Amino acid sequence: xxxxxxxxxxxxxxMTLSAIMAVYHSDTATAIxxxxxxxxxxxxxxxxxAAPDVxxxxxxxxxxxxxxxxxxxLSKVRGGKKDDH
Amino acid sequence: xIIKKGFLVLLLAVFxxxxxxxxxxxxxxxDPGKLANxxxxxxxxxxxxxxxxxxxxxxxxxxxxxxGEVSVLFLVASILGFFLTGTKRKEDExxxxxxxxxxxxxxxxxxxxxxxxxxxxxxxxxxxxxxFQGGAIxxxxxxxxxxANPFGHFKHTIISVVESLSGVTYVLLGGLGMxxxxxFLDNNILLPIGKVGNLFSAGAIPLIYSLVGLKVGxxxxxxxxxxxxxxxxx
Numbered sequence: 014x015x016x017x018x019x020x021x022x023x024x025x026x027x028m029t030l031s032a033i034m035a036v037y038h039s040d041t042a043t044a045i046x047x048x049x050x051x052x053x054x055x056x057x058x059x060x061x062x063a064a065p066d067v068x069x070x071x072x073x074x075x076x077x078x079x080x081x082x083x084x085x086x087l088s089k090v091r092g093g094k095k096d097d098h
Numbered sequence: 099x100i101i102k103k104g105f106l107v108l109l110l111a112v113f114x115x116x117x118x119x120x121x122x123x124x125x126x127x128x129d130p131g132k133l134a135n136x137x138x139x140x141x142x143x144x145x146x147x148x149x150x151x152x153x154x155x156x157x158x159x160x161x162x163x164x165x166g167e168v169s170v171l172f173l174v175a176s177i178l179g180f181f182l183t184g185t186k187r188k189e190d191e192x193x194x195x196x197x198x199x200x201x202x203x204x205x206x207x208x209x210x211x212x213x214x215x216x217x218x219x220x221x222x223x224x225x226x227x228x229x230f231q232g233g234a235i236x237x238x239x240x241x242x243x244x245x246a247n248p249f250g251h252f253k254h255t256i257i258s259v260v261e262s263l264s265g266v267t268y269v270l271l272g273g274l275g276m277x278x279x280x281x282f283l284d285n286n287i288l289l290p291i292g293k294v295g296n297l298f299s300a301g302a303i304p305l306i307y308s309l310v311g312l313k314v315g316x317x318x319x320x321x322x323x324x325x326x327x328x329x330x331x332x
Contacts, residue, residue: 065226066152069218073234078318081241085325 017061024061028054045083052076147300148223156228157303161283165272167230168310172265175317182328196246204246211239219311223300229307233314240319244326252323261316264309271302271309 028051035047052075059068130138137155148154156164218225219232243250275284283306297304 066150066228066231069227069231070234073231073238077238078234078241078322081322082325085322089325089328 020061021058024054024058028058041087042084045080045087048083049076049080052079146303148303149300150223150225150228152226153223153228153303153307154300157222157306158283161272161306164229164310165268165283168265168268168313171314171317175321178321179324182324196248201246204242208239208243208246211242212236215239215311215315219307220304221297222307222311223303224297229310230314232307232311233316233318236311236315237318237322240315241322244322248326252319254320254323257316257320257323261313261320264312264316268306268309268313271306275302 031047031050031054035044035051038044038047052071056068056071056076059065059071129135137159138151146154146158148157215232215235217232218227218235219229222228222232240252272283276282284302
């Protein structure tokens with residue numbers, strides 16, 4: 014295996030783990046961060062696959078803006094207070 | 099419950115078999131395909147004058163798709179504006195005050211982020227990136243400014259004027275292509291193609307991408323500002 018394949022497999026494993034964490038974690042804030050992590054790793058993968066245009070979009074929108082929009086929505090839904098489980 | 103779980107496992111098993119099949123038969127293709135070969139032909143770079151072939155394809159060959167993407171974004175922003183106009187945010191609603199570190203850093207970082215966003219879309223025909231990427235970077239700059247001063251006021255009129263003007267000019271430039279060149283959104287209008295690699299080259303591509311960048315940047319910023327300024331539903 015060449016080094017690109019190994020790096021791709023590592024990134025893929027991290028992406029899968031973050032995606033599982035985003036779905037199953039009980040704390041919503043952690044789940045949102047994990048979802049942003051998936052996008053960040055995806056943009057890294059695009060750089061390795063020689064698609065810098067797509068990587069820039071994914072990093073700026075996927076892991077930057079959408080994470081913040083989720084946090085804004087979370088604060089609006091909870092009204093700044095924590096849920097009691 | 100057990101039936102539901104069993105069904106899910108069955109579905110997963112079907113997917114595993116399907117994808118294992120794809121993976122087993124996978125051979126990397128050496129030919130990009132007929133359409134891609136047409137776009138990547140030797141003379142296309144000379145004809146369009148764009149050093150970044152991706153930009154040449156996105157703005158000219160697939161210009162109508164880019165216009166569609168911009169309209170989808172506009173539609174989303176409009177719908178968000180429609181739903182978020184109900185309650186006004188109260189002054190005492192913000193829980194966290196920004197830290198001193200964030201306040202000081204944002205004074206230096208926000209102008210630099212705006213500058214970098216503008217650089218990305220102005221150089222869209224030379225380096226990776228373009229209107230959408232530059233616009234998203236500009237929006238993250240205004241997000242940083244919003245985080246640093248939660249009660250800072252944005253001039254809504256300027257934002258909506260820039261957004262509307264750039265959108266209208268984009269469509270008008272596309273229409274000019276029908277009159278002066280081969281068709282809608284053709285880049286060979288009035289402006290010279292120039293030498294490949296220069297900033298002022300590639301005809302209308304830098305102009306169109308700058309307009310797209312301004313539109314996307316102001317639109318995403320306006321969306322974020324609306325999200326911030328809407329109050330909590332009681």
